[in-house]
Amino acid sequence: MTKLTLLSALLLASTAAAFPAASADLRIGLQDDADVLDPAQSRTFVGRIVYTAMCDKLVDISQEMKIIPQLATEWNWSDDGKTLTMKLREGVKFHDDTSFNAEAVVATIERNMTLPESRRKSELSSVEKVEASGEYEVKFTLKSPDVTLLAQLSDRAGMIVSPKAAEELGANFGSHPVCAGPFKFVERVQQDRIVLEKFQDYWNADEVFLDKVIYLPIPDTTVRLANLRSGDLDIAERISASDAESVKSDPNLTYADVIGPGYMAMYVNVGNGARAENPLGQDKRLRQAFSLAIDREAINQIVFEGTAKAGNQPFPPTSPWFNQNLPVQARDIEKAKELMKEAGHETLDVELQHANNTTQTQMMQVIQSMVAEAGFNVTLKATEFATLLSEQTAGNYQLSRSDWSGRIDPDGNIHQFITCKGGINDVKYCDPDVDKLLNDARASTDDAVRKEKYDAATVILNDDMPIIYLGHQPYAYAIDKGVKGFAPSPDGMIRLVGVKDAD
Amino acid sequence: MAVYIGKRLLVALPTLIIISIFVFSLQKLLPGDPVLAMAGEERDPATLEFLREKYRLNDPVVMQYFYWLGGVVTGDFGISLRTNQPVLELIGDKLPVTIQLAVMAMIFALGIGIPMGILAAVWKNSPIDYLANLVALSGLSVPNFWLGIMLILLVSVNLGWLPASGYESIFVNPVRSIETMIMPAFVLGTALAAQLMRHTRSSMLGVMSADYIRTARAKGLSPWEVVMSHTFRNALLPIVTMAALLFGELLAGAVLTEQIFTIPGFGKLIVDAVFTRDYAVVQGVVLCTAIGFILMNLIADLLYVLLNPRLRATI
Numbered sequence: 001m002t003k004l005t006l007l008s009a010l011l012l013a014s015t016a017a018a019f020p021a022a023s024a025d026l027r028i029g030l031q032d033d034a035d036v037l038d039p040a041q042s043r044t045f046v047g048r049i050v051y052t053a054m055c056d057k058l059v060d061i062s063q064e065m066k067i068i069p070q071l072a073t074e075w076n077w078s079d080d081g082k083t084l085t086m087k088l089r090e091g092v093k094f095h096d097d098t099s100f101n102a103e104a105v106v107a108t109i110e111r112n113m114t115l116p117e118s119r120r121k122s123e124l125s126s127v128e129k130v131e132a133s134g135e136y137e138v139k140f141t142l143k144s145p146d147v148t149l150l151a152q153l154s155d156r157a158g159m160i161v162s163p164k165a166a167e168e169l170g171a172n173f174g175s176h177p178v179c180a181g182p183f184k185f186v187e188r189v190q191q192d193r194i195v196l197e198k199f200q201d202y203w204n205a206d207e208v209f210l211d212k213v214i215y216l217p218i219p220d221t222t223v224r225l226a227n228l229r230s231g232d233l234d235i236a237e238r239i240s241a242s243d244a245e246s247v248k249s250d251p252n253l254t255y256a257d258v259i260g261p262g263y264m265a266m267y268v269n270v271g272n273g274a275r276a277e278n279p280l281g282q283d284k285r286l287r288q289a290f291s292l293a294i295d296r297e298a299i300n301q302i303v304f305e306g307t308a309k310a311g312n313q314p315f316p317p318t319s320p321w322f323n324q325n326l327p328v329q330a331r332d333i334e335k336a337k338e339l340m341k342e343a344g345h346e347t348l349d350v351e352l353q354h355a356n357n358t359t360q361t362q363m364m365q366v367i368q369s370m371v372a373e374a375g376f377n378v379t380l381k382a383t384e385f386a387t388l389l390s391e392q393t394a395g396n397y398q399l400s401r402s403d404w405s406g407r408i409d410p411d412g413n414i415h416q417f418i419t420c421k422g423g424i425n426d427v428k429y430c431d432p433d434v435d436k437l438l439n440d441a442r443a444s445t446d447d448a449v450r451k452e453k454y455d456a457a458t459v460i461l462n463d464d465m466p467i468i469y470l471g472h473q474p475y476a477y478a479i480d481k482g483v484k485g486f487a488p489s490p491d492g493m494i495r496l497v498g499v500k501d502a503d
Numbered sequence: 504m505a506v507y508i509g510k511r512l513l514v515a516l517p518t519l520i521i522i523s524i525f526v527f528s529l530q531k532l533l534p535g536d537p538v539l540a541m542a543g544e545e546r547d548p549a550t551l552e553f554l555r556e557k558y559r560l561n562d563p564v565v566m567q568y569f570y571w572l573g574g575v576v577t578g579d580f581g582i583s584l585r586t587n588q589p590v591l592e593l594i595g596d597k598l599p600v601t602i603q604l605a606v607m608a609m610i611f612a613l614g615i616g617i618p619m620g621i622l623a624a625v626w627k628n629s630p631i632d633y634l635a636n637l638v639a640l641s642g643l644s645v646p647n648f649w650l651g652i653m654l655i656l657l658v659s660v661n662l663g664w665l666p667a668s669g670y671e672s673i674f675v676n677p678v679r680s681i682e683t684m685i686m687p688a689f690v691l692g693t694a695l696a697a698q699l700m701r702h703t704r705s706s707m708l709g710v711m712s713a714d715y716i717r718t719a720r721a722k723g724l725s726p727w728e729v730v731m732s733h734t735f736r737n738a739l740l741p742i743v744t745m746a747a748l749l750f751g752e753l754l755a756g757a758v759l760t761e762q763i764f765t766i767p768g769f770g771k772l773i774v775d776a777v778f779t780r781d782y783a784v785v786q787g788v789v790l791c792t793a794i795g796f797i798l799m800n801l802i803a804d805l806l807y808v809l810l811n812p813r814l815r816a817t818i
Contacts (some may be wrong), residue, residue, distance in 0.1 A: 033775070036587045043542060117554075122547035174587060190586065191767035191775070192598060192670050218668060218765045222652055227667040230659040386535035386780055393539060393546075423546055 012186055025212040026483070028095065028494060029224040029236040033191045033217035038174035040111055040118045041158040045405060045492065046217065048156065049237070050194055053213055055159040055179035058086060058105070059150060061408055065261065065319070065490050067150050071100065071160055075474075077445045081145030088136040093201045094162035095184035102132030107163040109140075117171050122423065123152040145443040147450070151409030182208045182497055190321050208289040209485075209500040225478060228253065234480045237494065240359070241305040247478040257476040258488040259318050260308045262406030263413065266352070266468040271428035272395030279343070280350055280398060287337035287465040290350075290498060293374035294367055295331035296471055303363045308380055309472045313458050314404075314413040316472035318490075321410040321451065323458045336374035347375040353391065354401040356382035364401060392426045403473070408491060411442050418461065428465035508801065515797045517640075519790065526789045527568050528807075530782055537780035541584055558584060566655045571786060577816075580790075581783030585775070590787040593772065601768040603673055604691070604761075605753035607684050611692025612699055613746065619696070620703020624711065625730055635700060640800070642697030651690045651763035658686060668765040687764040691757050695749050706738040713737075739810055747803035754795035 034047035039055055042048075060070040072086040092100035109130045112120035126146035133139040140149065152158065165178035177185050182204065183196035194215040198208055216233065218224040221240040227233045227248070239247065247255040268287055269276045280286050296310035312328045315321040340348070352368070354360045361382060368378040392400045407413055415438050416422040420430035423495065434457050441453035461467070475492040482502040489495055521674040538554045539546065540644050559570055574581055580590035623635035659667035666683050710716065711734055719733045754769070761770035769788055776784035808814045 035585055041587070111642045115549075116557075119542070119547065119550055121550060174589070189670075189767065190588070191771050192595065192765075216669065216765070220763055220765075221653060223763055223765065226652070226655045226660050229670075230655075230663060230667045232659070232667050232669065357660055384535070384778070386537075386540035386778060387533075390534060390539050393536075423548070 016053070024210045024501050025214065026210050026212045026496070026499065027216060027233045028489070029216050029218045029227055031217070031219060031221075031224070031238045034194065034215075036174035037172075037177045037185070037188065039156040039161060039177075039179075040115050040120055041171070041174060042156065043119055049492075049494050050196075050215055051156065051159060051179075051181070052265070053196055053496050054177065054181045054185060055161070056092075056181045056328040057155065058153040058158040058160065061489065061491055061493075063093045063487065063489065064395075065408055067154055067408075071105075072153075075150070077147075081147065082142045083441060083443050084140040084149060085133065086138050086140075088138065090136055090205060091181055092203045094165075094178055094180045095199055096162050096178045098162050098164045098199070100160065100180050101135050102138045104163050105138045105160055106130050106132050106158045107166065109157075111161075111166055112157055115171065120157040122156040123155075124149075127361070138213065145445070147445050148409040148411040148442060150410065151407060154408055182211055183210075183215055184368055186212075191216075197272070204497060207497045210496060213496060228478055228480060231480075234483050235486065235494065236309070236478045237475070237492075239476050239478045241303070241307045243478070244307055244476060246306055252481050254479045254481060254483075255476070256476040256479060256488045257307055257491050258407055259316050259472050260318065260475050260492050261319065261408060261413070261490060262404045263314055263316070263472055264308075264403050264470045265401070266470065267392065267397075267400045267402065267427050268466055269395060269397055269399070269427060270466045270469065271430065272426060273428075275395055275398055276428070278398060279345060279348060283343045284356050284464050285339045286345065286348060287468065288463075289336040289343070290376060291465060291468050291473040292329065292332045292336040292339070293371040293376065294468075294470070295370055297327055298331075298370075299363060299366055300471060302366055303359060304471075304473070305476045307476060309474070311471040312462065312469050314417075314467075314469065315410055315454075317439070318472075319410075321454055322453045325455070326458060326462055330366055331370070333373055340375050345375065347377055349377045350399055351379045351381055351397075352399045352401065353381040353383050353388060353397050355385050355388055360401065395426070395428070405492075410450070411438070414438060414454070414457070415442060417456075427466045429464070431464065432459055432461065463496060508805075511801050511804075512797075515794075517753065518797065519670065519737055519793055522793045523572070523575075523786060523790055524568065526786060527571070527782075528564075530785060531564050535780050537584055537782060539781050540778075541724060546693065554584075557646070558582075566571060571783070575790070577716050580787040583776075583784050584781045585779050585784070590783050593784060594791055595765060597769050597772050599672070600670060601754060601770075602685060603680070604688060604757065604766060604768055605750060607681075607688035608691035608753055608757075609701070609746070609750055611689055612695035612749065614696075614697025615692065616696035617703050617742070621707060621730065622702040623700065623704045624707030627708065632704075635704070639697040639700045642693045642700075645693075646759075647690050647694060647757070648759045648763055651687070651760060654686050654690065655763070656731055668763070670766050683764075684766075687760050687766055689755070690763075691753065695753075699742065699745060703738065706741050707734055710734045710738045736810065740807060743806050743810065744803050747799045748807075749798075751792075751796040751799040754792055754799075 015447065030046045030049060032044060032046050034050050035042050035044045037047065039051060056071050058070060058072040059067050062068045068180050071092065073089050075086040076082060077084055088102060088105065094100060112118050113124050113127065126142045126149060128141045128143045130138060130140050147454060153178060160180060162178040166173055169175065182199060182202045184199040186195040186197050188194045198211050218227060221243065224236045225239060225243055228236045244255060247253050268281060270281045300306060300308045300310050309316055310328045311317060313322060313326065328413045352364060354364045364380050368380060371378060391397050392402065416424045418425060418429055419435045419438055437453045437457040441450045443451050475488055477488055479486055484500045484502060487496045538551050538560065542551060559567055562667040572583060582589055583593055619635045626632055655667045658665050665686055669683050671679040671683055716729060716733055719729050758770035758774055761768050773785060773788045
């Protein structure tokens with residue numbers, strides 16, 4: 001009898017634990033674990049997702065990818081584009097109860113610019129100095145006009161941290177981050193979970209309906225989805241394209257996706273060391289032929305189940321910066337063959353390196369067989385990611401496939417890849433005309449002028465083709481039906497203000 | 504006894520040093536730059552250089568090794584490049600998780616493997632033997648990741664009995680902790696159970712044909728007594744070695760199983776570390792695992808002595 005009672009008690013206990021009691025807790029399944037939780041030092045995408053709930057920024061991004069107020073309520077540029085003045089929100093508190101003001105902004109920006117471990121230096125490289133011009137007003141003085149600064153301040157470089165905590169913890173700030181966002185840090189278990197709870201003194205606390213947010217890194221997409229189905233998660237981010245259909249047909253789940261600001265591309269080594277000395281690297285007609293032989297929409301359908309978007313520029317067709325005069329071209333094998341012949345080749349051997357995961361491999365195999373029809377003999381070289389990265393930087397490749405997660409300002413998707421001295425110009429493309437257009441676009445605060453410059457640059461790049469753009473990936477989510485008010489943001493962040501969990 | 508243990512541990516030192524040199528050089532042979540891998544999309548040259556200096560990646564490889572070794576001797580295993588945490592702290596976080604998983608998997612393995620092996624040997628060539636062999640073969644040939652995902656779908660998604668993945672410390676919430684670990688431990692345990700079963704069976708069969716077993720039978724002992732106190736005890740020696748080695752393997756982290764069930768143990772730690780070229784973490788974990796292996800071997804040898812009185816004279 002005692003044994004039986006014990007057994008049933010155990011059973012009861014285990015069922016109770018398996019079905020946690022209802023409360024406004026939101027559990028989010030992330031694809032990876034975040035790195036160090038210090039906005040000045042971190043670099044992972046999932047880290048930014050966590051900050052979205054924890055750290056408010058000077059400015060935020062709207063659903064239309066426009067810059068909107070957050071901690072700064074309004075701002076204006078000086079006529080010469082070298083001074084940015086921002087008015088700050090009053091009555092804001094950090095999680096440690098210190099007050100938010102211009103001094104805190106100055107301290108954070110200076111920390112981002114000077115902390116030896118800071119990864120924000122290049123993002124803020126145009127800033128000469130930042131100073132408090134009032135208790136709730138800051139003034140950025142720039143070395144040269146740089147309109148992209150606003151977009152930088154809409155991300156980690158603009159996340160204002162508690163000056164007191166930053167002073168105390170220094171480079172170790174990530175062990176207990178203190179910001180001014182809707183949720184405050186509770187605990188983190190490496191590779192297991194990050195727990196945040198509602199910050200009662202948040203400036204917009206009335207719009208925050210969740211008591212607790214728990215981020216769980218679950219790298220396997222199948223398992224992430226299984227966790228959602230079993231009720232262990234409320235939101236699963238970046239579900240794979242092959243699961244989209246099954247999520248849509250599940251009555252307990254909602255599917256949501258949005259095209260991100262990034263791109264998928266193939267980088268052609270046109271000038272990075274000895275390996276650029278090959279027909280594909282030297283003759284743009286061959287690159288054009290390669291591009292023409294690819295059916296981008298078919299790739300979208302086969303590899304991404306139609307969830308991605310075919311593309312041919314650094315900006316997705318959904319972006320206002322997309323050059324409408326250069327629509328995504330259809331596949332044209334005849335034209336490709338013609339160009340090959342013009343360049344003096346019947347066939348051409350190409351080595352293509354790519355990351356060794358399933359989606360990439362599948363995508364590259366599809367491309368391999370598509371371009372074969374135009375006469376390209378592509379050898380695929382599956383490479384582990386860290387190696388791919390260093391090979392690409394070192395110029396030890398002919399054709400390399402990699403992604404860019406994208407930036408809100410168009411400059412972030414193009415300038416550093418293509419300008420002669422660009423930090424990530426791994427193809428070592430260099431054209432003074434393109435440099436001038438992109439530098440001018442960076443300096444102007446007038447969007448119409450900028451658009452003109454980018455349009456002109458994309459025309460040149462579409463002809464020279466040092467980077468063959470393939471398309472744009474979506475951010476796809478599977479969400480439990482009980483979650484209300486969640487909308488996917490085009491930057492892939494999970495914004496939780498306004499989100500309710502009815503479960 | 505103490506002298507014996509002391510001697511064994513002393514002999515282990517060179518082994519550990521050789522292992523650490525081996526792992527260190529292998530890592531350096533890997534292409535890929537840790538600082539670049541870590542920088543991801545933000546590659547500011549000044550910051551990259553600062554990090555290379557900070558983690559002494561610009562020094563000659565030999566110097567890097569001695570610098571690391573010097574740290575280890577004084578209890579400093581270095582700092583993780585990826586998370587900025589001290590490696591020893593990371594190991595301290597993960598070790599209990601891995602030990603819990605290993606112990607629970609071992610319970611499954613021993614609980615299934617040994618009785619099955621005994622039954623299969625006693626009723627050799629009978630349906631019981633065939634059934635045990637079938638189970639063992641399936642245990643060996645079904646891949647862990649497949650079994651894991653199937654179990655999650657069945658037990659968590661369809662039946663809702665156990666959490667699909669995750670981890671809870673046994674000191675914080677023991678019930679939840681065991682619940683989250685049952686499936687991964689079972690998945691790991693079944694594969695090991697199969698190996699143990701095969702070993703137990705063949706070892707038992709070897710002993711069963713010995714003269715002293717015939718004598719025991721002739722003395723009129725019950726079949727149960729013959730099997731348990733005469734056959735099994737003598738057959739146990741190779742099984743103990745096997746089990747100890749298997750346990751050592753479990754301590755190295757069950758990479759796939761931990762990945763599927765999202766258990767923050769050694770396996771996940773070392774895989775992430777290798778991919779991001781987090782040298783200090785890889786070194787620390789490998790060293791820790793090697794120590795685990797050496798200890799398990801020592802325990803196996805001591806168990807030998809306990810089981811076989813004839814060996815006591817050698818110590």
